[in-house]
Amino acid sequence: MKSNNRVNPPRRLADMIYEELFHQVPFNVAVIDRNYNVVEANKNFTEYFGNWKNKKCYAVYKKLKKPCKDCPSVEVFKKGKPIVADAVGVDQHGRKTHYVGHVFPLRIKEGGRVEYALEMTHTVTETDRWQQEYQILFDRVPCYITVIGEDYRIVRANEAFRNNFGEVLGQHCYKVYKRRTTKCPNCPAAKTFRDGRVHHSTQLGMGKRGQDINYAVSTTPLMRGSDNIAHVIEISNDITALKKLEHQVIEAERLGAVGQTVAGLAHSIKNILMGLEGGKYIVSLGLNKNDKEMISEGWEMLERNFEKTTSLVKDFLSFSKGRLPQLKMIKPGFLVKEIVDLYKDIAAQSGIELRSEIDKNVKSAPLDPDGIHTCLTNLVSNAIDACLMGKQKGTEVLIKVSEGRDKLIFEVSDNGSGIDYEIKKKIFTTFFTTKGGEGTGLGLLTTRKIVQEHGGKILVDSEKGSGARFRMEFPRKRLMALYKEMK
Amino acid sequence: MGPKVLIIDDEADVIKYLTVVLKSNGFLPYSINSVKDAKAVVEKINPDLICLDIMMPEETGISFYAKLKRDKNLRSIPVIIISGVVQAGEFDFRSYLSDNSIPPPEHFLEKPINVEEFIGIINKLIKSGNFPKSGGNS
Numbered sequence: 266m267k268s269n270n271r272v273n274p275p276r277r278l279a280d281m282i283y284e285e286l287f288h289q290v291p292f293n294v295a296v297i298d299r300n301y302n303v304v305e306a307n308k309n310f311t312e313y314f315g316n317w318k319n320k321k322c323y324a325v326y327k328k329l330k331k332p333c334k335d336c337p338s339v340e341v342f343k344k345g346k347p348i349v350a351d352a353v354g355v356d357q358h359g360r361k362t363h364y365v366g367h368v369f370p371l372r373i374k375e376g377g378r379v380e381y382a383l384e385m386t387h388t389v390t391e392t393d394r395w396q397q398e399y400q401i402l403f404d405r406v407p408c409y410i411t412v413i414g415e416d417y418r419i420v421r422a423n424e425a426f427r428n429n430f431g432e433v434l435g436q437h438c439y440k441v442y443k444r445r446t447t448k449c450p451n452c453p454a455a456k457t458f459r460d461g462r463v464h465h466s467t468q469l470g471m472g473k474r475g476q477d478i479n480y481a482v483s484t485t486p487l488m489r490g491s492d493n494i495a496h497v498i499e500i501s502n503d504i505t506a507l508k509k510l511e512h513q514v515i516e517a518e519r520l521g522a523v524g525q526t527v528a529g530l531a532h533s534i535k536n537i538l539m540g541l542e543g544g545k546y547i548v549s550l551g552l553n554k555n556d557k558e559m560i561s562e563g564w565e566m567l568e569r570n571f572e573k574t575t576s577l578v579k580d581f582l583s584f585s586k587g588r589l590p591q592l593k594m595i596k597p598g599f600l601v602k603e604i605v606d607l608y609k610d611i612a613a614q615s616g617i618e619l620r621s622e623i624d625k626n627v628k629s630a631p632l633d634p635d636g637i638h639t640c641l642t643n644l645v646s647n648a649i650d651a652c653l654m655g656k657q658k659g660t661e662v663l664i665k666v667s668e669g670r671d672k673l674i675f676e677v678s679d680n681g682s683g684i685d686y687e688i689k690k691k692i693f694t695t696f697f698t699t700k701g702g703e704g705t706g707l708g709l710l711t712t713r714k715i716v717q718e719h720g721g722k723i724l725v726d727s728e729k730g731s732g733a734r735f736r737m738e739f740p741r742k743r744l745m746a747l748y749k750e751m752k
Numbered sequence: 753m754g755p756k757v758l759i760i761d762d763e764a765d766v767i768k769y770l771t772v773v774l775k776s777n778g779f780l781p782y783s784i785n786s787v788k789d790a791k792a793v794v795e796k797i798n799p800d801l802i803c804l805d806i807m808m809p810e811e812t813g814i815s816f817y818a819k820l821k822r823d824k825n826l827r828s829i830p831v832i833i834i835s836g837v838v839q840a841g842e843f844d845f846r847s848y849l850s851d852n853s854i855p856p857p858e859h860f861l862e863k864p865i866n867v868e869e870f871i872g873i874i875n876k877l878i879k880s881g882n883f884p885k886s887g888g889n890s
Binding site: 531532533536538541542543544559566570653654 | 763766769770773810811836837862865867
């Protein structure tokens, strides 16, 4: 036999390499048998965990007296496949240590059972762990995060962002978010670069598949020690679903308004029908009795109610006629003053004080002066009407104009109360007429319509025994958009 | 002289119509166009039945109804509410008044009325006669 000819066979190069690798590899390597005995380990392992000879693995890794409950090697013996696991152990100096282990099955015969487990572990410091956790947080947090440089190029983007906007590193944010070739007007990141503060805004962007993405973005400066803001972090929440819901709510409101319009109209028509029926009854009774006076009385009644029909139809047509608001830049406080001048005396005669509160911060706004005048007139005359019901002293109607978060707010409130007031308020809010035979009940509907044409909404707030408050809200952005469109 | 019926409605045409209908059916109609002095009028004429509208300026028919039913001398007078506010089948009296001690009105009619139905209901309510005249001990 060939081998017998050599007394001291030279070490094979491959063996030398393997041995060197085994000891120099920057891992703690150990081989465990099926009885938890450490049968081999490299230098790194020995330096880190101390003496291992004739010891059980759990005694070496964790200084325990019995096997660990979640032993990864047991898993490898059982399933024959490599696994990765992390664990907390104790080094040879008794210090707690975090490590990640890669465990591989070793078989003596190919296809045979797993005889040994090869464990390669590397320790992880607290900083490493934090970094890993931050990375996971950055990628998995359910919002879009990007970091933008002063040149508006994206330097980092999290997984959620990349999933929806694509791989975007190095590209301009405006191109990625909105497919623009120039910076966006009112860019919140630009504001943060300028003043170092947090800014918020809502935006409409475009995803990688061309889909609309509504998002609420907050920008915050990223400063590393110096005063210079080199980067801005943009954190955005996808509010596309919310926007859809909002749209559905507006649609439902619109349909609700249609229903109320029909109910209000039906009420007016029923009153007229009663008059027509009455006229018809009196005329036919007069004919039966040959009573001329009765016939003419009935006829007059018919005529009156036909006229009422005509004026109702006219009112209704003018209400239903769509009209774009004629927007002019005006001071909202001016409109309020006008209404106060107009109604002050009428209110005072009924013992009601009509007051106004005009917030100094309210800036000019593009409004249709005639339209808003109509709205305020309707609301104030309703409020005065409501106060008259209460009959108590010290009633007042207050018109307020103020600036909300990006919106202009008009408020008309009264402090009337009492049973009749409550009943009327209940009917008010469903938009019926309360003015005997005069009104057609379209006042509040018209108001709502004008407000909606301005892109705003009207809210009614009334609690039992505490008067009512009508609030018209006009988002500044929508007003400006309408104004630009009109121009 | 037939039974006395008081009409309370702010619409002149409604008063005229109901007056003619009642008169030609053998009733003695009275009318007022607001709830303002209605209680005094009721006490004075002592009607056998009241036709009451809901939506009137200053005071609603509902609040007058509540006042009437709280008065032990007047509460036995039957009341027909005649209104165009809601449909007859949908009139939910309880939603207008939180006072549960007040019974719902004897009848609700939707404008415009059907004359035959109207007269039939009045006759039935007056004939049921289980209500002593005002001024008596209830």
